[in-house]
Amino acid sequence: MLTLDKLTAGYGPVTALQDVTFSAGKGQITAVLGANGAGKTTLLRTVSGLHRPESGTISLDGQPLRKVNAEQMPALGMVHVPEGRGVITELTIEENLRLGGLAKGGKLRSEDLERVYELFPVLADRRASLAHTLSGGERQMLVIGRALMSEPRLLLLDEPSLGLAPRIVAQIFDLLRGLVDDQGLSVLLVEQNARSALSVADHGVVLNLGRVVADEKASVLAADDQLRHAYLGF
């Protein structure tokens, strides 16, 4: 689905990613794990076109993405879901969703809206409220729902568990698992909460100081005590 080949990126003299190479498989959840400052956010921003890499290539379905801007990504079937703060709080819930529906460039389809409301009934009840009235968990549902509006093939999720109660995190991860299993969605999940992420992911990639230190099946990573203690903190 998504392949990174020797991706190197940074900010001026500071290198945030060094020769990062891995693939995120089709119909799978791939978790990218690591501590703060490991390069996870830079990785996601680079893949989604918000940050220009210094070298290396990113390919989607075997096609290298060269000079693709962030705003063209949804049309390619890839949507970056920023963490819960990515809700546009000054717009209503429905306006946030409508924006998601317009992301591919076409017209909004009302059946997409209904589909997302069905998935998140909480949002349906409050469609006309401003998004800043939502709780953290509801905001996370809104950003995921908004991304689903454009029927993406690949979701890039940035720390969906950040600041949420474990029960809500479990709910959101269950939902993702369902979407992957039922609809063949692919997910690249960037998480600091490694334990939860590995419990839902098929595959895991561990970053440390901008380099890939492990690239294994999620179950293998979860069972590797040494790696867990060294990099994942559980």
Place this chain on the structure above:
Amino acid sequence: MQQLVNTALGGLTLGAVYAAFALALVLIFRSTRIVNFAQAPMAMVTTFIALTLIDAGYSYWIGFAAALLSGLVLGAVIERVIIRPVEDKPEINAVILTLGLFITLHALAAVIFGNRFRSFPAPFGLRGLEVGGTTIRLTTSGIFTIAAVATVMVLLLLLFRYTDVGLRMRASAYNPEVARLLGVRVGRMLTLGWALAAVVGSLSGLLIASGGLVHPGYMDSIVVYGFVAAVLGGLESPVGAVVGGLTLGLSLSFVSGYLGSELVALAALLILMLVLTLKPGGLFAVASARRV
């Protein structure tokens, strides 16, 4: 009683013009954090374009339409050519550029259109309407002023509320990065925002000019009042700008009518200070805190 009504009507007409100008400032500020000091001379240039056409024998309305259209183009070109290159720099750079543009447009207008007072026609009569035997201080032109501003306000509201492009523009204003991730071409939305703002600004220029005199500096005092009106409304809310404009127009009209016209500038300053002290976010502050 008659004086009260007349003062209120005069204030409303004046307020409508301030509202239009404030709206132009707000449309740009809320998406770019830039106070466009060049708004006044931009409007002045478009008014001169209208006057040139009218003097050449075309009708008032041809001139009117040409001014609004040239406002649209001027706004878009200025954003694309002058503001875009400093987009990633601190906002102050762009603000300084608009100040430079202020001076440049002044000078250019003086060279091209002449640095003297010229009279500008009014679309309708300037005589007060008769109501119940007395003449009130509301002219047909005054009604046109209020109606024109109200129309623009409603059109903008419909655009922002109910169209896809309006939604994209609001998203770009509130959160450009998230908007990009949702496929919005934020740069285009900014250009469009400047273009629309310049149209509204040039409308205010035409309305002020109507039945009066224009010269390259005739809009300059409006900058101050328009800015106060925009701050009254919170600088971010188009509705706030209109309410702020009307409030300011009415207040100043009452100050001028009952206390003396020499106190108008002082009163505007007092209102600005009061609002900034008591409600720094303006009367229509956006609910959530925003980083600046």
